[in-house]
Amino acid sequence: MTGDSLTRERLGRLEEEQVQASARTPALDRWIASLGLLGLCTLLAASICLGLAFLRPRVLADASRLSLLFGGMLVLLVAAAFLSTTFPRFTVLVAMSVVVVASASLSLLYDRRIAVVVAVGQSVMLALALGESLAFSLAILLTASSYSWLLRDVRHRSTVVRATFIAALIGAVAVGSVGLVVTPFGLSGALQVLGNAAMAAGGVIVTGFLLVGFLPTLERMLGVITGLTLAELRDPRQPLLRQLQQKAPGTWTHSLQVANIAEAAAEAIGADGLLAYVGALYHDIGKMNKPGYFVENQADGENRHDAITPAMSLLVIIGHVKDGVELAAEYRLPRAVRHMIESHHGTTMVEYFFHLAQRRAARAGDEATEIDENAFRYPGPRPRTREAAILLVCDASESAARTLADPTPARIEQLVRSISRRRLEDGQFDDSPLTFRELRAVEDSIAKSLGSIYHGRIVYPSTSREAMDTDDDARERVGEGDSEAPRGDDAGDARDPRAPGKQPTPGSRRAVA
Structure with missing residues (x-):
């Protein structure tokens, strides 16, 4: 009656009367109300997606990803509304699962900030669709946001398990606290609060374990890669890496060096260091298909390029990229790693064999024959990500640094900047989002890493003349000396494995990549 105080018991009876009144509402009116809610939620989801596209263009600039995000939000909303209507006792479980699965997936696949923004939108839309209170939506938002932030830098499944149980505890406390506010006091009310808290925790736990199971499928669908997958791929016991260690041990050692250098360079500019390392x-x-044709694997001194023509040598050198892409596809490596394999030389020139062809044409007196430069270039593509661009510079720099007889910090820095500048002028970074400032930071990091690897070499008097000659050759190879000399910072390098750091005579051919 008018003037009576509103107790929790009366509030409960009012809610029951509201449910009964809703059941007596004509079906047409309910459908119209549902369409109105769907339209409102659709506009909200579209606004969130467009806002994220502007705020995080590197992540969500792709129209297909935006469409999938938009559609996923609406599908989850409709599914939650249907399930909560069909099973009203499990509304808390359904609502918690829907928001948590969306935010946790986005946190692992893309970005924690994106996950939190979507969690806010999903919580509001669920409150509208399910007719729940603002306090209930805040409890779900708190749980989903906490879970997203707990999933930062995930490299082991144990991290996901730990984050899942912590988020489940947060969800139980949050939903239980809301229940204490809105549920009438008494035994039945206490049981209802405990039941809702248990369902909230259960929703988080079930979602967490399902997420781990379906994560590889989501990665393939969206073309992204998570820290969990990268952590598994960096394990040297992976079948493909074990084969590389056994068939081409020199290449494996080189790859390890480049991986450490690339990881440090990527972290210096805020890129994905783990992806750079794995790539x-x-x-x-x-x-691995032809290991003996690459200098790092020619420990016995045998040079197989002496027995074949320069044209065949060129095919072998360029072919290692194509062979790598085929192996990556066979072993189902993620798309991001495959791109780094196919673009780690970009469209650079195999300069040693290009200069060799020029010299042979000149010696033959065939001045009219013009050597096609494009025939001596890698097919590409050029790097399209920051991590792939970093790998391109690291690979060339590490290979060239091994030829320096006296690798002082100044000479290493000069070498790295020369290689980077030539790649820049050759247009190798045109398709990459790498900025000039980031490129400079990458150069600094590579020079520092190489300096720590190749420092402190002592040149004894008996070899000082040879060391000076070798160092002169190394400078020529990065473009500071004779322009006709083969430059060794790419796959056409010519190096003699029987005398580390010494260039072979013009008549011999040695290839590294």
Whole structure:
């Protein structure tokens, strides 16, 4: 009656009367109300997606990803509304599962900030669709946001398990606290609060374990890669890496060096260091098919290029990229890693064999024959990500640094900047989002890493003349000396494995990549 105080018991009876009144509402009116709610939620989901596209263009600039995000939000909303209507006792479980699965998936696949924004939108839409209170939606939002932030830098499944149970506890406390506010006091009310808290925790736990199971499928569908998958791929016991260690041990050692350098360079600019590391580990797997044709594997001094023509040597050198891509596809490596394999030379020139062809044409007196430069270039593509661009510079720099007889910090820095500048002028970074400032930071990091690897070499008097000659050759190879000399910072390098750091005579051919 008018003037009476509103107790929790009366509030409960009012809610029951509201449910009964809703059941007596004509079906047409209910459908119209549902369409109105769907339209409102559709506009909200579209606004969230468009806002994220502007705020995180590197992640969500792709129209297909935006469409999938938009459609996924609406599908989850409709599913939650249907299930909660069909099973009203499990509304808390359904609502918690829907928001948590969306935010956790986005946190692992893309970005925690994106996950939190979507969690806010999903919580509001669920409150509208299910007729729940603002406090209930805030409890779900708190749980989903906490779970997203707990899933940062996930590299082991144990991290997901720990985050899942912590988020389940947060969800139980949050939903239980809301229940204490809105549920009438008494035994039945206490049981209802405990039941809702248990369902909230159960929703998080079930969602967490399902997420781990379906994560590889989501990665393939969306063309992204998570820290969990990368952590598994960096394990040297992976079948493909074990084959590389056994068939091409020199290439494996080179790949490890490049991986450490690339990881540090990527972290220096805020790129994905783990992706850079894994991509570098696998970038030369194509050399396993013909390991003896690459200098790092020619420990016995035998040079197989002496027995074949320069044209055949060129095919072998360029072919290791194609072979690597085929192996990556066979072993179902993620798309991001495959791109780093196929682009780690971009469209650079195999300069040693290009200069060799020019010299042979000149010696033959065939001045009219013009050597086609494009025939001596890798087919590409050029790097399209920051991590792939970093790998391109790291690979060339590490290979060239091994030829320096006196690798002082100044000479290493000069070498790295020269290689980077030539790649820049050749247009190798045109398709990459790498900025000039980031490129400079990458150069600094690579020079620092190489300096720590190749420092402290002592040149004894008996070899000082040879060391000076070798160092002069190394400078020529990066473009500071004779322009006709083969430059060794790419796959056409010519190096003599029987005398590390020394260039072979013009008549011999040695190839590294």
